[in-house]
Amino acid sequence: MKTSLEIKTHQLKLQTRYKQLIEQAYNVRQTDHALSDISEYKAIKLLNKLNRLKYLHRDITPKALN
Template identity: 80%
Template structure:
């Protein structure tokens, strides 16, 4: 498995977790604002990681071409 495949695999896992956290934040919005904010914060941190991985994979695909 090369680096691009590993990065894509990580992106898929993180993207799934990101969607779960966003949904969780939405569901907690009406019942528990603090839990909603925590879930949203975690989702934002994951989104940051996803953006870095996207940049990294873009850079690797350019160099391999």
């Protein structure tokens, strides 16, 4: 099982890649529609991975029992 630090590092790498893909999709939107769509599709898939990772790695704090 991965440590918390490894998971956080992987999450940061994925976020950086996501931002690059979104920026690329935006920059080529007017000149190359196909490349823009491909970049946006890859970014959406990456965002889905990020959301799953965030869900699995969420901090679950025990609730106080009354």
